[in-house]
Structures are given as structure tokens and as C-alpha cells.
Amino acid sequence: xxxxTEKNGTQLTVHLxxxxxxxxxxxxxxxxxxxxxxxxxxxxxxxxxxYVSSAGLRVLLATFKQMKAVGGDMKLSNVGExxxxxxxxxxxxxxxxx
Amino acid sequence: MKGFCEKKFSSMLVSGTITTAxxxxxxxxxxxxxxxxxGAAGVAGINAINPVTAVVTFFGDLLSTGVGVVYTRExxxxxxxxxDEIYSQGLIxxxxxxxxxxxxxFAIQNTYFSMCxxxxxxxxxxxxxxxxxxxxxxxxxVVFYLExxxxxxxxxxxxxxxxxxxxxxxxxxxxxxxxxLGMKGIILxxxxxxGLGIVTCLWHxxxxxxxxxxxxxxxFKDFLLTSRYSIVDSCVYISWGIMDAVMISFVSSRFxxxxxxxxxxxxxxxxxxxxxxxxxxxxxxxxxxxxxxKNHVLIKRVMKSGAKAAVIEGxxxxxxxxxxxxxxxxxxxxxxxxxxxxxxxxxRIVSTGFTFCSLVAxxxxxxxxxxxxxxxxxxxxxxxxxxYILLPLxxxxxxxxxxxxxxxxxxxxxxxxxxxxxxxLRFGKDNFPFMxxxxxxxxxxxxxxxxxxxxxxxxxKVRDSxxxxxxxxxxxxxxxxxxxxxxxxxxxxxKKAKKPLQIELSLFxxxxxxxLIERDSGVLFDITESDVQVGELSSFILSxxxxxxxxxxxxxxTSYNRNMIRFSRA
Numbered sequence: 300x301x302x303x304t305e306k307n308g309t310q311l312t313v314h315l316x317x318x319x320x321x322x323x324x325x326x327x328x329x330x331x332x333x334x335x336x337x338x339x340x341x342x343x344x345x346x347x348x349x350y351v352s353s354a355g356l357r358v359l360l361a362t363f364k365q366m367k368a369v370g371g372d373m374k375l376s377n378v379g380e381x382x383x384x385x386x387x388x389x390x391x392x393x394x395x396x397x
Numbered sequence: 398m399k400g401f402c403e404k405k406f407s408s409m410l411v412s413g414t415i416t417t418a419x420x421x422x423x424x425x426x427x428x429x430x431x432x433x434x435x436g437a438a439g440v441a442g443i444n445a446i447n448p449v450t451a452v453v454t455f456f457g458d459l460l461s462t463g464v465g466v467v468y469t470r471e472x473x474x475x476x477x478x479x480x481d482e483i484y485s486q487g488l489i490x491x492x493x494x495x496x497x498x499x500x501x502x503f504a505i506q507n508t509y510f511s512m513c514x515x516x517x518x519x520x521x522x523x524x525x526x527x528x529x530x531x532x533x534x535x536x537x538x539v540v541f542y543l544e545x546x547x548x549x550x551x552x553x554x555x556x557x558x559x560x561x562x563x564x565x566x567x568x569x570x571x572x573x574x575x576x577x578l579g580m581k582g583i584i585l586x587x588x589x590x591x592g593l594g595i596v597t598c599l600w601h602x603x604x605x606x607x608x609x610x611x612x613x614x615x616x617f618k619d620f621l622l623t624s625r626y627s628i629v630d631s632c633v634y635i636s637w638g639i640m641d642a643v644m645i646s647f648v649s650s651r652f653x654x655x656x657x658x659x660x661x662x663x664x665x666x667x668x669x670x671x672x673x674x675x676x677x678x679x680x681x682x683x684x685x686x687x688x689x690x691k692n693h694v695l696i697k698r699v700m701k702s703g704a705k706a707a708v709i710e711g712x713x714x715x716x717x718x719x720x721x722x723x724x725x726x727x728x729x730x731x732x733x734x735x736x737x738x739x740x741x742x743x744x745r746i747v748s749t750g751f752t753f754c755s756l757v758a759x760x761x762x763x764x765x766x767x768x769x770x771x772x773x774x775x776x777x778x779x780x781x782x783x784x785y786i787l788l789p790l791x792x793x794x795x796x797x798x799x800x801x802x803x804x805x806x807x808x809x810x811x812x813x814x815x816x817x818x819x820x821x822l823r824f825g826k827d828n829f830p831f832m833x834x835x836x837x838x839x840x841x842x843x844x845x846x847x848x849x850x851x852x853x854x855x856x857x858k859v860r861d862s863x864x865x866x867x868x869x870x871x872x873x874x875x876x877x878x879x880x881x882x883x884x885x886x887x888x889x890x891x892k893k894a895k896k897p898l899q900i901e902l903s904l905f906x907x908x909x910x911x912x913l914i915e916r917d918s919g920v921l922f923d924i925t926e927s928d929v930q931v932g933e934l935s936s937f938i939l940s941x942x943x944x945x946x947x948x949x950x951x952x953x954x955t956s957y958n959r960n961m962i963r964f965s966r967a
Contacts, residue, residue, distance in 0.1 A: 385878070
């Protein structure tokens with residue numbers, strides 16, 4: 300998986316490309332640990348990432364909690380069909396506002 | 398690298414070997430104990446009742462082997478109700494035939510002894526042993542059946558413990574009781590051993606891995622169906638009986654009493670070689686399941702493991718006989734004298750054919766398991782009946798005493814050549830040697846030792862496989878997600894597992910859909926159940942995915958979880 304970032308003050312956008320699974324979720328965790336300091340608005344762009352497993356979802360949920368704890372906001376954008384189905388089936392679409 | 402099916406085969410090999418040899422071992426132990434505590438008359442008394450024992454063995458085999466084969470095949474095809482019918486009918490018939498045989502054996506006692514020709518002390522010993530034969534025959538037929546079904550249900554632990562009690566119990570009780578009760582004590586030991594075996598088998602019904610459920614069913618058509626598969630093994634015993642009769646006549650006329658003694662030991666060795674059919678027995682449950690699934694990839698894989706095991710078993714058996722030839726002769730009372738050296742030579746010559754005997758047994762088992770029953774029966778009779786008579790006779794006429802034993806070595810070699818030549822000529826080069834061309838579905842098999850990383854790698858392989866077959870990316874991702882979450886859920890459920898977990902996936906690519914069959918060695922649970930307990934995020938997601946899936950099924954198979962999920966192209 301490839302991760303690219305765009306930072307604009309307190310806004311951070313992370314573009315994911317590839318699969319977010321058990322093998323690649325630690326890479327996302329490491330990136331967010333490094334970049335999230337001082338960020339108030341986080342956007343995760345899934346245009347080029349059409350596969351998210353529970354391992355990836357775990358990272359997203361942990362990050363969501365972390366952002367809420369600092370009064371920030373987190374959005375998931377351009378979510379693909381498979382990931383949308385997972386979010387709908389698990390009721391997490393309401394949590395992430397997808 | 399040993400995959401899932403190879404590991405399961407290995408774990409069933411010991412059980413399978415003992416299953417084929419249990420009757421032989423029970424009788425052998427009775428003969429040895431009789432020889433030691435009672436004397437030659439005791440051994441001869443047991444031998445005098447051999448035809449009755451042979452008939453009981455025949456029925457025990459006839460009523461059990463075929464049921465095991467058909468049961469695993471129906472489970473493989475996910476037809477559990479049908480499998481239950483086959484099992485239940487087998488149980489009813491085994492108990493019925495067991496009771497009938499007990500009554501008959503009791504009723505024909507006087508007629509049998511008036512015809513069998515034994516007299517004097519041998520007759521007395523035989524009568525004492527025969528007295529409890531009715532009870533023993535009932536228990537033998539029932540325990541045969543239960544052992545076969547517990548084995549087919551994949552519970553080799555219960556099976557091995559059962560054999561331990563059955564054979565060990567028999568030996569221990571026979572040794573103790575013979576001192577007080579003579580010959581009656583020996584057969585009472587067998588009764589106790591068989592009884593303990595039955596009780597142990599009943600334990601299987603209380604275990605989580607049990608899938609044997611009773612439902613009243615009796616059908617003559619189904620009886621014929623299951624009996625067909627038993628014919629291959631059963632005909633071997635009949636062939637040996639005919640071979641024994643012909644060879645006794647030939648040897649006594651050309652080589653006298655000394656030759657007879659050596660022949661008796663050689664025939665015992667040939668009967669001992671039945672243990673090498675254990676490889677085929679160990680494959681039975683697996684090939685039955687894969688045949689029901691039409692999984693030709695795994696049938697071939699497991700057969701390759703079987704062939705390796707058959708060769709190794711044959712070589713080990715040959716080596717053991719060569720090393721312990723004198724001790725083997727000693728079991729039958731040949732410790733010195735004129736008969737010892739010729740017997741040692743004969744045993745060593747005959748045992749060199751064991752590897753080929755092992756391969757023939759595997760081949761005929763495979764023919765039987767893949768519905769080529771006529772072929773299996775024919776080649777079993779060719780080796781054990783026709784060639785085991787013809788080649789020793791020719792060898793004896795041409796090259797004398799040792800030429801006879803060389804004939805026993807040549808028989809399995811010639812049978813193997815004939816069998817594979819027949820397959821090549823009848824079924825063609827493309828279908829050689831497995832004859833599975835009629836199963837033409839494309840199948841991809843993936844197996845791994847389970848870990849979070851390997852679950853993700855398997856998921857990637859499933860996605861790549863579906864994309865390579867022109868499935869839409871959304872479908873491929875869906876299948877990949879199932880794979881990863883199933884793997885992670887299994888790991889979640891097996892946190893306390895001491896042994897590495899194995900997982901095997903078979904992808905059956907059909908015209909408009911792909912069937913994913915998942916097998917794992919973890920704790921038994923049904924992931925397709927709507928109210929399955931959810932622990933972590935992976936099982937939560939999997940539960941949601943399963944809920945949305947229409948075509949899914951779970952069936953516990955040979956003590957492993959087996960899940961089937963279908964993904965349509967559209």
C-alpha cells in the first residue's frame with residue numbers, strides 16, 4: 300500500500316492506494332502517529348483503496364476516537380462499494396458519516 | 398511442505414493401519430496365548446474354528462467398510478440427511494446381523510464339529526473356545542462397525558484409544574483368565590476386549606466432533622450400495638482361503654511335512670501384510686469427502702502422500718521381517734529344528750515383495766473409493782487368488798522350494814503392472830493414472846499455517862485468483878474479505894491453541910460462480926450461524942458479511958470445520 304499526505308495547517312489529507320489489511324494497517328498506524336500532532340481535521344481518501352478489512356477498520360476506529368478526544372474531526376471520502384457494504388453491515392456508516 | 402490434507406492423512410495413518418489389522422491381531426494374540434499357556438492343542442483348537450471366525454470377519458467387514466465410504470462421500474457433498482440414513486441403516490443391520498450370527502453359531506455347533514474333523518484333545522479345546530463364540534461374534538460385528546464409523550467421522554483419538562482397550566484388554570484379560578478358565582478364559586478375554594472397545598466408541602457420541610446422528614432408515618437398495626464397496630476387502634480373505642487350500646495340497650505332495658510348516662508361517666506372513674492396507678484405510682475418509690466435493694486436486698495430492706506412505710511402509714515391513722525373522726518363526730513355535738532355516742529363507746524372500754503388496758493394496762483401495770469397484774475387486778483377486786497360486790506353483794515346479802516363495806514376490810509386481818496398464822489402455826493417457834477427467838471443474842487449492850499475516854496473504858491470493866478468472870473487482874474483494882476475516886476469526890477463537898492452526902481453501906471455478914470451501918483445524922464452530930458469538934472486530938465483520946450472504950453452508954467433516962460460500966459472477 301502507498302500512502303501520500305497533504306498537510307494544510309491543521310488539515311491533513313491521507314491518500315491511500317492499495318489494500319488496507321492485516322499486513323498494511325501497521326503502515327497507516329505509523330504514518331498517523333507521526334503526522335496527527337496538531338491536526339484538527341483529518342480526511343482519508345479511499346479513491347485508490349477499494350479493500351479494507353477489520354485490521355484496517357480497527358486503525359480507523361482508533362484514529363476516530365483519538366480525533367474526537369482532541370475535539371477534531373475525521374472524514375472518509377470516496378469510499379468504494381466493498382468498504383461501503385462493510386460499513387453498512389456493521390452499522391459503522393453512521394459513525395463515520397458515510 | 399505438508400499441507401492440511403497431508404497432515405490429516407498422517408494423523409489417520411496409525412488408526413487406519415490398526416483398523417485393517419485388528420482382527421488379525423486379536424486372533425494372533427489368542428493363538429500366542431493359547432500356545433504359551435495351553436500348548437499346541439490350544440493353538441490347533443483355535444485354528445479349527447478359523448472358518449467360523451473368517452465368516453464373522455467377512456460380515457464385520459461387509460457391513461462396515463462400505464458404510465464408511467458412502468457416509469464420507471455424502472458428507473463431502475453436503476447431504477447430511479442422506480449420510481445419517483446410511484449410518485443409521487448400517488447400525489441397525491450390524492446389530493441385527495450380529496444377533497443373527499450369534500444365534501446361528503450357537504445353533505450349528507454340533508453340526509460344525511461333526512464336519513470339521515477334529516478329535517481328541519484338539520476337539521475339547523475347540524469346544525471350550527467355541528462355547529462363547531456366539532457372544533463374541535455379536536460383539537465383534539458391532540465393534541467393527543462402530544470403529545469404522547468413529548474413524549470415518551475423523552475421531553482418530555477415540556479410535557486409537559478404542560484399539561488400545563480392545564487389543565490390550567484382550568491380551569491382559571486373556572492372560573489372567575486363561576490361568577483359571579483355560580480356553581474359555583482366552584475367548585472371555587476377547588469378549589471383554591471387544592466390550593471395552595464398544596464402550597470407548599460410545600465416548601465419541603458425547604464429543605463435540607461427533608456428527609453421527611441416528612434416524613430410522615432401512616432400504617435394500619442402500620444395503621446393496623454400501624455392500625459393493627466392501628467386496629474388494631472381503632474378496633481378499635476368500636482368495637487367501639482358496640490359495641491356502643491349493644498350496645497346502647501342492648506343498649504336502651512335493652515337499653512333505655517340513656514344507657507344510659514353512660507354508661503355514663508364510664501364509665501367516667501374507668495375512669500379516671493386511672496391515673499395509675492401512676494406507677488405503679487412512680485415505681478413505683479424505684478421498685470420500687473430496688470425491689463428494691468433486692475436488693480432484695486434493696484427491697491427487699492426498700494419493701501422492703498415500704503412495705509415499707505405502708512405499709515407506711513396505712520397506713519398513715520388509716526390514717523388520719528381515720531383522721526379526723527368527724522371532725516371527727518363534728511366534729508359531731518354530732524355534733529350532735529342520736524347519737527353522739527354510740522358514741527364515743522363505744519369510745525373507747516373501748517379505749521382499751511387501752512394498753509392491755502395499756502399492757497394490759493402495760491401488761485397489763483407490764479403485765474402490767473412486768467407484769471402480771469391479772476393477773478393485775478384479776485386481777485384488779488377481780493378486781491374492783490367481784497369481785498367489787499360479788506363480789508359486791510355477792516357481793516351485795521350475796526352481797524348487799525357494800522358487801515357490803519367489804512366486805509370491807512376483808505376484809504383486811505383476812498385478813501392479815497389469816493394473817496400471819489396464820488403466821492406461823482403458824482410460825487413456827490424459828486420464829492416467831487417477832481417472833478423474835470427468836471432474837473437469839477448475840480448482841485452486843491454497844493452504845497455510847494460520848497467522849494474521851498468512852490470513853492477509855491468502856486473502857490476496859483469493860483476490861488474484863478471482864481477478865485472473867475475469868471476476869469483477871467488487872466480487873474478488875468480497876471473496877478476499879471473507880477469507881481474511883475467516884482467518885482472523887479462527888485465530889481469535891483459538892487463542893489458547895497449543896498446536897499451529899492449519900487452513901485450507903479450495904476455489905471451485907464454475908461457469909457463473911465460484912465456490913469457496915474453507916477447512917480449518919481450529920475449535921469447532923459454525924461461522925454461518927446467525928447467532929454465533931462475536932468477540933472481536935473480525936468476527937463482528939464476518940458475522941455481518943455472513944448475514945448478507947445467501948449461499949453458505951457449514952458441515953463438520955472428519956473432525957474439521959468445513960464452510961462453503963458461493964460468490965456469483967454477477
